[in-house]
Amino acid sequence: MNTLLKKIKFNQFENFPELIHGISPRYFKNDQEGIEEFNFRDCDGSGKTKDHSKIFLESLGIANRRPVVVDQVHSDKVFILENADRTHNEIVQVQADALLTNLVGKAIGVFTADCLPILIYDPRLKVIGAIHAGRKGSEQNILFKVVREMVSVYGSCPEELMVGFGPAIGGCCYEVGADCLQPFQTQFKDAKDWFRPGSSGKYYLDLLAINKMDAERAGLMQGNMFSLDHCTCCSSPQMFSYRREGKTGRILTTIMLRP
Numbered sequence: 652m653n654t655l656l657k658k659i660k661f662n663q664f665e666n667f668p669e670l671i672h673g674i675s676p677r678y679f680k681n682d683q684e685g686i687e688e689f690n691f692r693d694c695d696g697s698g699k700t701k702d703h704s705k706i707f708l709e710s711l712g713i714a715n716r717r718p719v720v721v722d723q724v725h726s727d728k729v730f731i732l733e734n735a736d737r738t739h740n741e742i743v744q745v746q747a748d749a750l751l752t753n754l755v756g757k758a759i760g761v762f763t764a765d766c767l768p769i770l771i772y773d774p775r776l777k778v779i780g781a782i783h784a785g786r787k788g789s790e791q792n793i794l795f796k797v798v799r800e801m802v803s804v805y806g807s808c809p810e811e812l813m814v815g816f817g818p819a820i821g822g823c824c825y826e827v828g829a830d831c832l833q834p835f836q837t838q839f840k841d842a843k844d845w846f847r848p849g850s851s852g853k854y855y856l857d858l859l860a861i862n863k864m865d866a867e868r869a870g871l872m873q874g875n876m877f878s879l880d881h882c883t884c885c886s887s888p889q890m891f892s893y894r895r896e897g898k899t900g901r902i903l904t905t906i907m908l909r910p
């Protein structure tokens with residue numbers, strides 16, 4: 652039996668028995684008691700590598716399932732999974748950076764390694780979402796657009812939605828050029844806590860703060876937002892970090908409505 656070395660979850664989502672969710676750590680213990688690093692490449696089921704996404708879902712108590720993922724392209728596109736018959740291989744071709752569904756038994760997920768993974772839940776209508784929010788996606792207000800879709804497609808009320816922000820590169824480490832600030836400056840004119848000056852004309856950007864502002868603007872309540880406040884770059888070598896390591900693995904953040 653494969654076991655995770657560290658379980659990463661949002662306590663607030665654990666209060667809903669109909670939900671199963673989790674964020675993959677870097678390592679797991681394999682059947683031979685060896686420590687192995689997660690490698691989710693070819694998670695579309697093409698069978699080129701061993702399917703570690705299955706191992707991760709098994710650790711969450713969901714055997715024989717793979718998460719539905721899309722082709723993430725740093726966009727603001729939202730994919731709505733409505734048809735339970737669509738195959739993983741079909742969906743992984745869809746270019747998008749967020750998934751929504753109200754289908755039970757369908758795990759949806761996003762991959763990140765410094766970008767911000769977000770899970771969103773409508774407890775009244777039982778709609779789940781997984782979002783990949785990097786700088787580009789945040790710039791295009793992907794979270795705001797997900798909420799807008801939830802309202803128009805499912806009839807969600809923003810003030811009822813719960814949102815969990817996963818591990819991402821923090822404002823402590825995410826240094827960017829001044830040009831990267833501009834798109835946010837026009838959007839959040841009065842807000843100041845989402846960036847601070849760095850070295851030689853650069854700035855530290857706080858993706859979490861930006862997305863919290865975006866969530867508030869979309870009508871979510873502060874009390875329904877929670878975050879792990881965990882910087883992938885400096886908090887722990889237990890997480891993959893693109894900024895720290897360059898070529899590296901991915902964190903899988905997944906959510907499912909229990910069948």
Ligand SMILES: [Zn+2]
Pocket residue numbers: 820821822823824825882883884885886
């Ligand atoms: Zn940091």
